[in-house]
Amino acid sequence: MKINIIGGGPAGLYFAILMKKADAGHQIRIYERNGPDDTFGWGVVFSGKTLANLRAADEVSHADITKEFEAWDNVDVVHRQTKVSIHGNSFSGIARLQLLKILQRRAEELGVEIKFHSEIHDVESLRHDCDLLLAADGVNSTVRLRYAEQFQPELDIRANRYIWYGTHQLFHGLTLTFRENSAGVFAAHSYKFSPTTSTFIVECDPQTWSKAGLEQMNSEETLDYVGDVFAQDLNGHKLLSNNSKWINFLLVRNRKWFFENVVLIGDALHTAHFSIGSGTKLAIEDAIALAESFRQHTEVSEALDHFEKSRRPVIEDYQAAAFESMRWFENAAQYMNLRPIELAYVLMTRSGRVSYDDLKRRDPAFIAQYELGHGLHE
Numbered sequence: 001m002k003i004n005i006i007g008g009g010p011a012g013l014y015f016a017i018l019m020k021k022a023d024a025g026h027q028i029r030i031y032e033r034n035g036p037d038d039t040f041g042w043g044v045v046f047s048g049k050t051l052a053n054l055r056a057a058d059e060v061s062h063a064d065i066t067k068e069f070e071a072w073d074n075v076d077v078v079h080r081q082t083k084v085s086i087h088g089n090s091f092s093g094i095a096r097l098q099l100l101k102i103l104q105r106r107a108e109e110l111g112v113e114i115k116f117h118s119e120i121h122d123v124e125s126l127r128h129d130c131d132l133l134l135a136a137d138g139v140n141s142t143v144r145l146r147y148a149e150q151f152q153p154e155l156d157i158r159a160n161r162y163i164w165y166g167t168h169q170l171f172h173g174l175t176l177t178f179r180e181n182s183a184g185v186f187a188a189h190s191y192k193f194s195p196t197t198s199t200f201i202v203e204c205d206p207q208t209w210s211k212a213g214l215e216q217m218n219s220e221e222t223l224d225y226v227g228d229v230f231a232q233d234l235n236g237h238k239l240l241s242n243n244s245k246w247i248n249f250l251l252v253r254n255r256k257w258f259f260e261n262v263v264l265i266g267d268a269l270h271t272a273h274f275s276i277g278s279g280t281k282l283a284i285e286d287a288i289a290l291a292e293s294f295r296q297h298t299e300v301s302e303a304l305d306h307f308e309k310s311r312r313p314v315i316e317d318y319q320a321a322a323f324e325s326m327r328w329f330e331n332a333a334q335y336m337n338l339r340p341i342e343l344a345y346v347l348m349t350r351s352g353r354v355s356y357d358d359l360k361r362r363d364p365a366f367i368a369q370y371e372l373g374h375g376l377h378e
């Protein structure tokens, strides 16, 4: 089979690896507009369950990925002067660039051709030149736009603003920090993803953003402002920018997932708010599901139909949980009157996927503390 892939992110690379592993005779070419070392952002997170899926799909890349991991089991919620830790949550962080390098190397070893610095504008020609065109071209997908009539995308630009920074302050665990100033409430989502660096994503509602005057600030001023808001959490370390800009989260859904020989996967197909840390997981698991559909069906149309039918319920379930989590952060200001232990509890249960019983099993000490309603000194 001849497969053209637009986008050398986690989804495109992982699908190429699995298809080439299944049949070395497939001719697979990835078109990626960036170079092999260019990337945006900092680290990404995987849960323990995702790692098990990665091992089952491809042990070689799993071994390389886990060598680079920073693992933790705590979620820390910081509110006022108190940090509440909730244990029993298995997560790992890795630099996005590191992950891409591992997948690029593995794909090339297997014989996948990766054409870097190749931005695709003429999607139609590329699709006529192959049996399968995989659109793994991310949240602002050119392919989804080109065939909008076929895919019928539903795009929802959310009101909150967020910005993705790094820092050398190390946050051991997924740390959710809330800070208030005269403009409003700022929330930071941070975690260590290498021995020296943490991801530090800051989010606020549009009123806070305007009142703080962030629209008028340049990159330096923004960095200083946000650094001041979280000064006590950064412990003297600076925030690091990687072309970081304030953006609005774009919620992506598509009524149709494929037509003829073209299929969307990863962020091009769906997004889930970063507060549940699932974008890369879902992209890679899409690739696993699609490769499995091709294992079961040799006809492209049958494989794509199987992919959509089997995968759509899983994605809809994730997007529903991510939606609740996103709404919680959009309304974070209304929870700021809660005591830290109460805030930690409502935060842990916000998506409807983690219950009181789950928390009691994972961290009985946390639940005991929550039920007592005291025991922490502010």
Ligand SMILES: Cc1cc2nc3c(=O)[nH]c(=O)nc-3n(C[C@H](O)[C@H](O)[C@H](O)COP(=O)(O)OP(=O)(O)OC[C@H]3O[C@@H](n4cnc5c(N)ncnc54)[C@H](O)[C@@H]3O)c2cc1C
Pocket (backbone or CB within 6 Å): 006, 007, 008, 009, 010, 011, 012, 031, 032, 033, 034, 043, 044, 045, 046, 118, 119, 120, 121, 136, 137, 138, 139, 141, 142, 162, 163, 164, 201, 265, 266, 267, 268, 274, 277, 278, 279, 280, 281, 283
């Ligand atoms: C603030 C923030 C925090 C996040 N945190 C996490 C997290 O903690 N955990 C997590 O798992 N995920 C996280 N994500 C999500 C994650 O980055 C994405 O969900 C994931 O990378 C999706 O993979 P993908 O392969 O579908 O798309 P991408 O990784 O976006 O890859 C698409 C690729 O296609 C290329 N491309 C696009 N158009 C063209 C074209 N026309 N021609 C050629 N190439 C093209 C791009 O250069 C890019 O390399 C976060 C995202 C954001 C914005």
